[in-house]
Amino acid sequence: MALAVRLAGVEKSFGTRPALLGADFSLSWGEVHALLGENGAGKSTLMNVLAGFYAADAGGVEVDGRPVRYENPAAAADAGIGMIHQHFKLVGPLSVLENLQLACAKRAGWKNRAAALAAMEAMGAQLGFRLNPRGRVDELAVSDRQKLEIMKVLLAGARILVMDEPTAVLTEAEAQAALGLARQLAQSGRAVVLITHKLRDVLGYSDRVTVMRGGRTVIDGAASEGMTAESLARAMVGAEPVAPLPRHAARPAREALRLVNVSAAASEHGVPLHDVSLDVRGGEILGIAGVGGNGQAEFLEVLVGLRRVSAGAVMFGDAAAPEGPAARRAAGLRFIPADRMGMGLFGALPLNVNVALPRLLGPRPERRWLVRRGWMDGLANAAIGGFEVAGAQPGTPVRLLSGGNAQKLMLAREFVGSFSIIAAHSPTRGLDIRAVQAVQARLRAAAEAGVAVLLISEDLDEIMELSDRVAVMSHGRLSEAEPIAQVDRGRIGRLMLEMA
Amino acid sequence: MPMLRVSPRLEISNRLLALTLALGILTGLAVSTAFLLTQGMGFADLASQFIGYTLGDPAGLDQTLTRSIALIMVGLSVAVCLRVKFWNIGVEGQLWAGALAATAVVLYHIGPASLRLETMFVASMLGGGLWCGVCAAAKIYLRANEVITTLLMNYVASMLAQQLLYGIWRNPTDSYPVSQTFPRADRLALLGFGHVHAGIILSIAAALFCWWLCTFSRVGVMAKAVAANPVAARAVGVPVGRVILLMATLAGALSGIAGFGIVAGQEYKLTQFVGNDFIFPSIVVAYLARANPLGVVVASVAIAALYTAGDSLKAFYQLPGATVLAIEAVLLFCVSCFEFLIRYRVAWGR
Numbered sequence: 001m002a003l004a005v006r007l008a009g010v011e012k013s014f015g016t017r018p019a020l021l022g023a024d025f026s027l028s029w030g031e032v033h034a035l036l037g038e039n040g041a042g043k044s045t046l047m048n049v050l051a052g053f054y055a056a057d058a059g060g061v062e063v064d065g066r067p068v069r070y071e072n073p074a075a076a077a078d079a080g081i082g083m084i085h086q087h088f089k090l091v092g093p094l095s096v097l098e099n100l101q102l103a104c105a106k107r108a109g110w111k112n113r114a115a116a117l118a119a120m121e122a123m124g125a126q127l128g129f130r131l132n133p134r135g136r137v138d139e140l141a142v143s144d145r146q147k148l149e150i151m152k153v154l155l156a157g158a159r160i161l162v163m164d165e166p167t168a169v170l171t172e173a174e175a176q177a178a179l180g181l182a183r184q185l186a187q188s189g190r191a192v193v194l195i196t197h198k199l200r201d202v203l204g205y206s207d208r209v210t211v212m213r214g215g216r217t218v219i220d221g222a223a224s225e226g227m228t229a230e231s232l233a234r235a236m237v238g239a240e241p242v243a244p245l246p247r248h249a250a251r252p253a254r255e256a257l258r259l260v261n262v263s264a265a266a267s268e269h270g271v272p273l274h275d276v277s278l279d280v281r282g283g284e285i286l287g288i289a290g291v292g293g294n295g296q297a298e299f300l301e302v303l304v305g306l307r308r309v310s311a312g313a314v315m316f317g318d319a320a321a322p323e324g325p326a327a328r329r330a331a332g333l334r335f336i337p338a339d340r341m342g343m344g345l346f347g348a349l350p351l352n353v354n355v356a357l358p359r360l361l362g363p364r365p366e367r368r369w370l371v372r373r374g375w376m377d378g379l380a381n382a383a384i385g386g387f388e389v390a391g392a393q394p395g396t397p398v399r400l401l402s403g404g405n406a407q408k409l410m411l412a413r414e415f416v417g418s419f420s421i422i423a424a425h426s427p428t429r430g431l432d433i434r435a436v437q438a439v440q441a442r443l444r445a446a447a448e449a450g451v452a453v454l455l456i457s458e459d460l461d462e463i464m465e466l467s468d469r470v471a472v473m474s475h476g477r478l479s480e481a482e483p484i485a486q487v488d489r490g491r492i493g494r495l496m497l498e499m500a
Numbered sequence: 501m502p503m504l505r506v507s508p509r510l511e512i513s514n515r516l517l518a519l520t521l522a523l524g525i526l527t528g529l530a531v532s533t534a535f536l537l538t539q540g541m542g543f544a545d546l547a548s549q550f551i552g553y554t555l556g557d558p559a560g561l562d563q564t565l566t567r568s569i570a571l572i573m574v575g576l577s578v579a580v581c582l583r584v585k586f587w588n589i590g591v592e593g594q595l596w597a598g599a600l601a602a603t604a605v606v607l608y609h610i611g612p613a614s615l616r617l618e619t620m621f622v623a624s625m626l627g628g629g630l631w632c633g634v635c636a637a638a639k640i641y642l643r644a645n646e647v648i649t650t651l652l653m654n655y656v657a658s659m660l661a662q663q664l665l666y667g668i669w670r671n672p673t674d675s676y677p678v679s680q681t682f683p684r685a686d687r688l689a690l691l692g693f694g695h696v697h698a699g700i701i702l703s704i705a706a707a708l709f710c711w712w713l714c715t716f717s718r719v720g721v722m723a724k725a726v727a728a729n730p731v732a733a734r735a736v737g738v739p740v741g742r743v744i745l746l747m748a749t750l751a752g753a754l755s756g757i758a759g760f761g762i763v764a765g766q767e768y769k770l771t772q773f774v775g776n777d778f779i780f781p782s783i784v785v786a787y788l789a790r791a792n793p794l795g796v797v798v799a800s801v802a803i804a805a806l807y808t809a810g811d812s813l814k815a816f817y818q819l820p821g822a823t824v825l826a827i828e829a830v831l832l833f834c835v836s837c838f839e840f841l842i843r844y845r846v847a848w849g850r
Contacts, residue, residue, distance in 0.1 A: 325736065329736070345729075347729070349725065349728045360718045361722075361738060369716075371716055372716070397511070
């Protein structure tokens with residue numbers, strides 16, 4: 001097969017941080033090529049070099065056999081390279097069609113709205129899906145936004161598509177549809193790069209695979225057939241991945257958290273909670289499965305004390321939970337939000353302030369009149385050491401941490417003092433294998449120490465692996481929790497449908 | 501082809517912050533100098549007016565320091581609010597409220613005579629604090645934008661002052677729209693250097709207090725969290741509304757003390773001009789100081805010196821009073837332009 005792209009010995013650093021140390025990559029026409037690696041391995045950086053977002057410090061880029069150097073993303077797009085970013089580049093308040101016009105009118109040569117609409121309909125028919133051209137983009141489901149992104153890139157004339165973590169934000173069924181679409185695009189003669197850190201994406205849907213580790217290519221375009229999850233994982237991580245810890249049979253203690261017929265209003269673009277009841281005992285992990293956006297965010301906000309209940313009660317032990325986040329924290333509740341930079345950490349502030357802040361709150365703050373830098377630095381160093389937050393100093397702004405390290409810091413901030421309940425929402429989303437294992441081990445250890453752990457996750461594998469009991473959340477309702485031994489994936493799927 | 505490359509910075513050092521501020525001020529001064537040279541002034545005139553007179557001459561220094569007393573207070577007021585991203589555009593109104601409250605204490609003999617000054621001080625804090633606290637409460641409970649409310653509260657206060665000065669507080673002896681002159685016991689002491697009065701001690705003490713509050717207190721750390729991410733702050737248990745209310749009320753009280761200093765230390769009566777021309781300089785001072793309370797002291801003295809020089813430009817070179825405003829604006833503009841360099845790295849390269 002003819003080569004579409006060849007990248008050789010690409011180097012790139014940001015300031016003094018090297019991101020690529022001589023990476024190679026080749027892509028053929030008509031294939032789906034998986035680009036695999038841990039967080040921070042350099043996958044996205046390498047593809048951003050190809051797509052003209054970054055200029056390489058050294059190394060060569062060839063497209064269709066000719067050496068090229070794109071000064072900016074527009075030049076790369078003109079040459080037929082389209083990137084579908086993990087964070088979509090869409091204008092929320094505009095309609096679907098307006099977004100397409102904005103991005104493609106010039107390149108596609110549309111003179112008016114009708115021409116754009118015709119092109120959109122034709123492309124939709126070709127790809128086998130339909131979007132409402134007048135729908136507002138910020139009201140679209142995530143999977144539809146991704147389809148719009150793909151359509152946008154294709155209508156702008158892309159023949160080489162780079163999809164950055166396309167399945168990270170999708171549900172199981174949506175992910176399979178998206179991967180199927182990638183295959184379909186390759187069969188039509190285009191070349192598709194799938195940036196991912198999910199082994200499943202590689203084994204099921206790609207022709208070849210390139211694995212990166214620490215800014216270098218360690219497997220350069222090997223056939224995906226014949227690869228195993230173990231061989232890929234070893235290449236990605238560099239050593240044998242740590243096997244998950246065996247779980248001791250937990251001995252559930254008394255009920256630590258109880259929700260009795262709780263209803264609450266929806267957040268913006270969210271789902272209201274209807275009559276939610278559950279109980280979690282100390283020492284167990286209760287998994288809450290379900291597709292994202294079915295009330296999980298509201299549920300966590302009710303637990304934390306940010307959202308008022310309109311009916312029902314939240315109980316800690318035998319007593320009603322106190323009002324407000326500070327009092328609930330003091331009463332032993334800890335939380336890990338899905339959006340860790342939104343509801344969890346303070347990106348602009350350094351590590352030391354992030355770690356020290358909760359200790360200054362509540363009825364018994366540890367410091368009142370004199371909060372010394374040295375005291376905060378000590379706490380930060382303890383967190384860095386105790387939770388293996390890599391590459392950070394007490395004074396480093398948290399926004400500079402990678403996803404995995406930020407999550408470890410989040411755990412370090414929350415797993416402090418005496419606590420009896422942890423509510424974790426998608427705690428491993430977007431993390432690499434080692435960070436996932438670290439986070440899961442912490443949750444397990446907490447349960448074994450007698451804490452009531454509530455795990456809200458869209459990742460069924462994670463739910464099945466960690467939970468003692470499972471409940472399903474759908475359309476703001478929660479099914480009755482059942483012991484893990486009695487449920488399988490089919491049962492959970494049926495529960496999601498039955499409650500609709 | 502070599503070209504200018506602009507890329508976002510990952511980390512921002514304190515040295516870089518200081519350097520960009522210095523560059524901004526120097527550029528602003530250079531532009532202002534060029535402007536004044538076109539207005540018929542020579543280099544020697546500029547040097548003697550701006551540096552020699554304002555800081556070197558006793559009369560000029562007296563004027564500069566006296567003016568800086570109130571400027572430090574209103575600068576702190578804006579700076580403290582900026583710590584929680586609350587835009588206080590209402591220091592004049594708060595200053596008026598403080599001045600009115602202090603004057604009321606004198607006119608109505610409120611409190612024991614031996615503690616009259618202390619009562620005036622507390623009253624001015626209550627007046628100013630109320631004036632800003634109301635706006636903070638409106639922001640927290642009604643989601644009213646504080647830029648609008650604090651701005652409009654300026655007019656409410658100055659209209660109230662006009663009403664009183666042309667009404668029940670009008671001086672009965674000569675019918676001028678000024679209050680009765682304060683008795684000697686109700687005045688702040690002069691410190692033996694021109695018009696500089698005890699208010700300067702209050703200003704410096706206030707700056708030290710704000711520095712402690714923002715840097716070392718529990719509330720200061722909470723304020724950082726509120727400014728950085730209000731959603732996360734609320735989730736972790738920071739009482740976000742109370743922190744904003746506290747900082748804004750404190751800020752209003754600081755402006756109120758400025759009003760007290762003017763009526764009790766400078767004018768010895770309430771006049772129509774007590775609360776004029778503070779909004780813009782207060783913002784310039786807080787911005788130049790990057791909301792650092794100790795920096796506010798330095799910036800206030802510098803801006804006060806600029807006003808002193810402006811007065812002599814008016815007298816000796818027939819330049820309009822707006823010259824000082826123009827120079828302030830140029831300084832602010834240049835400093836904020838150079839802030840681009842804080843966030844972005846600029847380099848020549850391929």
